[in-house]
Amino acid sequence: MTSTETETDRLTTVQVYRVYIRATPERVWEAITSSEWTERYGYGGGVDYDLRPGGQFQALASPELKRFGAPDVMCDGEVLEADPPRKLVQTWRLLMDPAVAAEGFTRLTYEIEPQGGGITRLTVSHDLAGAPKLALLTGGLTEGEGGAGGWPWVLSGLKTLLETGETMVVGDA
């Protein structure tokens, strides 16, 4: 590997996503950490969070994804820091595909900041060091080739759900 490629790897391991949502920080926190909400946006499965350092995290496959052969547990990881409703740091591994799962755990940080006027700013930083295959999925770059829209799609759905109470339906309406 040349030095240029090494530098590129270093600079591209973190992905940062930010969205402004008309909702309280508490609601945004719940939308991330409780199944009641996670079943209604993104990949539509429940989550199991033990919200303390060292606690277990699992994201479960929705019934629909299971019909397509997804494993019961889609993602797993460990909670590193939980400061409701402001900050959640955890490890995160996608189990759906063996090649991606083999890349191991990545580090995910949610920062939830009230902006005044009933607006909350959610910033998701995903450090994908050593996980180039996963980085393509989370970046939404495989959309339309069997992949979904990654974080931009998940966060767009989260915003729609919290602001309208409706699940975002794209395309097949």
Place this chain on the structure above:
Amino acid sequence: MSDDDRVFKALADPTRRLLLDRLFARDGRTLTELESDLEMTRFGVMKHLRVLEDAGLVVTRRSGREKLHFLNPVPIRLIHDRWIDKYTERQVTALTDLKRELEADA
């Protein structure tokens, strides 16, 4: 100005689109890296980055003494979900289905 207005305004300038393309190619850059081989003063580049940041298309993070710029694609996704899909999805789907069928036969 609404959020959508800010994004459309930010995207309406070729230099700002170029800055986004450069971040897409390699994310997490400093101002110094971004201004290199641009025919523009440092101040000019800063001004453009500020517009992109106000539109939410660029997010900055501190890393030690450096300020790194990250491309945030979420506002473009929101516009896609809000506008583009509504008007184009059915036609585009029909065309991509046709393309797939024709190519399968070939």
